[in-house]
Amino acid sequence: GQQLNQSPQSMFIQEGEDVSMNCTSSSIFNTWLWYKQDPGEGPVLLIALYKAGELTSNGRLTAQFGITRKDSFLNISASIPSDVGIYFCAGHQRGPNFGNEKLTFGTGTRLTIIP
């Protein structure tokens, strides 16, 4: 199945460092979403972006919807231990049915904080 290209695949950082990850696609998306998944849990929505060029923050998290609508990035500032987990981007394309249509997910970025 289709997946979005997400990089980096994994990151090892020290507490307090800033983190940056991005997602690219060959297709245009109407919505970009960023999720975090902890072990044994389902993904939790962090940020939703609905407009090209949009820059949105949620606490220490900042995400942007690329101008071309084919990419998005997520930044985490001043990382803390609870930031550990897997981060996924997801893109949504609006179709003929106005509803909760399918999301295409990125391959994930595993974030590890080194003590």
Added chain:
Amino acid sequence: KAGVTQTPRYLIKTRGQQVTLSCSPISGHRSVSWYQQTPGQGLQFLFEYFSETQRNKGNFPGRFSGRQFSNSRSEMNVSTLELGDSALYLCASSLAGAGGYETQYFGPGTRLLVL
């Protein structure tokens, strides 16, 4: 309020068997989506149900099916299990779809192992 619940949490089956997984959405949510998560393919959309009707469908074979009941609870069924069906199956519920991902919440998933 209670979150999305999925039962069972863990399941072991053998090739050729069939399996039924259950998802109880958040009270008031009418849309239920199912996803398959594997290390190789990542998160892949299976299908979405709204008001007992399948509204959107991903690219999975006909062995994967689902249904939704009048109380919005949903089940998915996989017949003639294959080894490659081993995965975490996630269900997500939302109020009414319509691109409102802020109201979509994932359950913890059912981990299926096919031997």
